[in-house]
Amino acid sequence: MHIDAKPIDLRLTTPFRISRGVQSIASNAVVQINFNGHTGYGEAAPDEFYGETVETVLACITQFAGTLGDDPFAIEDILNNLEHIIRLNPSAKASVDMALYDLVGKLLGVPVYKLLGLNPTHSAYTSFTLGIDSPTNMAKKALMARDYPILKVKVGTKNDIAIIDAIREVSSATIRVDANAGWTPKEAIKTINALAPYNIEFVEQPTSPRDLAGLKLIRENVPVPIIADESCVTVEDIPRVAKYVDGINIKLMKCGGIRHALKMIHVARAHHLQVMIGCMIESSLAISAAAHITPLVDYADLDGHLLIDNDPYEGVSVVNGKLTLPDSPGLGIKARA
Numbered sequence: 001m002h003i004d005a006k007p008i009d010l011r012l013t014t015p016f017r018i019s020r021g022v023q024s025i026a027s028n029a030v031v032q033i034n035f036n037g038h039t040g041y042g043e044a045a046p047d048e049f050y051g052e053t054v055e056t057v058l059a060c061i062t063q064f065a066g067t068l069g070d071d072p073f074a075i076e077d078i079l080n081n082l083e084h085i086i087r088l089n090p091s092a093k094a095s096v097d098m099a100l101y102d103l104v105g106k107l108l109g110v111p112v113y114k115l116l117g118l119n120p121t122h123s124a125y126t127s128f129t130l131g132i133d134s135p136t137n138m139a140k141k142a143l144m145a146r147d148y149p150i151l152k153v154k155v156g157t158k159n160d161i162a163i164i165d166a167i168r169e170v171s172s173a174t175i176r177v178d179a180n181a182g183w184t185p186k187e188a189i190k191t192i193n194a195l196a197p198y199n200i201e202f203v204e205q206p207t208s209p210r211d212l213a214g215l216k217l218i219r220e221n222v223p224v225p226i227i228a229d230e231s232c233v234t235v236e237d238i239p240r241v242a243k244y245v246d247g248i249n250i251k252l253m254k255c256g257g258i259r260h261a262l263k264m265i266h267v268a269r270a271h272h273l274q275v276m277i278g279c280m281i282e283s284s285l286a287i288s289a290a291a292h293i294t295p296l297v298d299y300a301d302l303d304g305h306l307l308i309d310n311d312p313y314e315g316v317s318v319v320n321g322k323l324t325l326p327d328s329p330g331l332g333i334k335a336r337a
Contacts, residue, residue: 005032008028011310019182050088094255110329123322126302156181177204248273257289278300279301282305313333
């Protein structure tokens with residue numbers, strides 16, 4: 001098998017602000033694995049928060065070249081070998097992982113969801129994310145997203161209650177709140193209790209990723225479910241956080257791809273946790289990869305491709321918030337004309 005990678009810049013339709021910064025461009029990488037006239041595609045969406053950049057991804061792919069062997073069906077062995085070649089770098093490994101699943105699906109002539117034994121009609125509804133802005137502008141964004149029945153609202157500011165109030169004035173959509181670790185535990189308790197009357201479905205990552213005592217305190221003092229994101233990166237994190245949250249947010253770019261995401265889902269279920277699958281700013285390539293496993297989860301936040309204006313691929317579609325999985329072999333993605 002031969003592997004190549006190239007960088008791509010994804011332009012956000014509008015600057016995207018969360019509690020720890022603002023983003024206008026996502027510098028990602030597309031990976032190709034070629035085998036016997038077939039090509040599998042994957043995407044890396046590196047995040048400096050997890051120690052990656054597009055440069056480190058490209059360096060990893062160079063490091064992986066020549067180590068993949070000649071059997072694309074040996075996904076477990078190939079990816080275990082990559083773990084020994086280089087530590088961490090989960091989005092680089094995720095790009096190889098999804099390219100292998102894409103390649104195997106194409107070789108067998110089946111979509112990845114069928115390869116995994118999943119029912120595509122059980123795919124999830126995705127939320128649509130509203131980045132931090134003024135309450136007035138957040139309400140305008142909610143109106144523009146009226147076709148989506150679920151809104152994920154980024155918070156972690158002094159205006160959080162005013163933001164949710166403004167959105168509720170114009171929208172009856174389900175609201176999920178994501179603080180991206182932007183509150184102290186005391187701020188979280190106060191704010192979440194103030195937001196509860198607005199019918200919030202859950203709150204994601206209210207406080208610092210390492211503050212498990214803070215998560216415990218928050219969960220014991222609010223009536224809204226708590227979902228861990230930055231506090232739960234890999235399968236090994238699940239037993240550590242399970243006592244302090246109601247669910248976890250799995251991202252292919254955090255955990256290393258489809259293979260690890262499947263393990264996380266099953267371990268989370270063993271700990272009686274709800275499961276959400278999320279994303280970074282990604283094209284339809286990586287979003288489609290994550291979408292194939294949504295029949296196994298409770299919630300989805302797979303809207304990264306909806307936030308950009310130069311998506312180079314077509315794949316999963318969203319109709320009234322419902323993810324519709326492509327039925328062509330592999331990930332089912334194709335380059336836009």
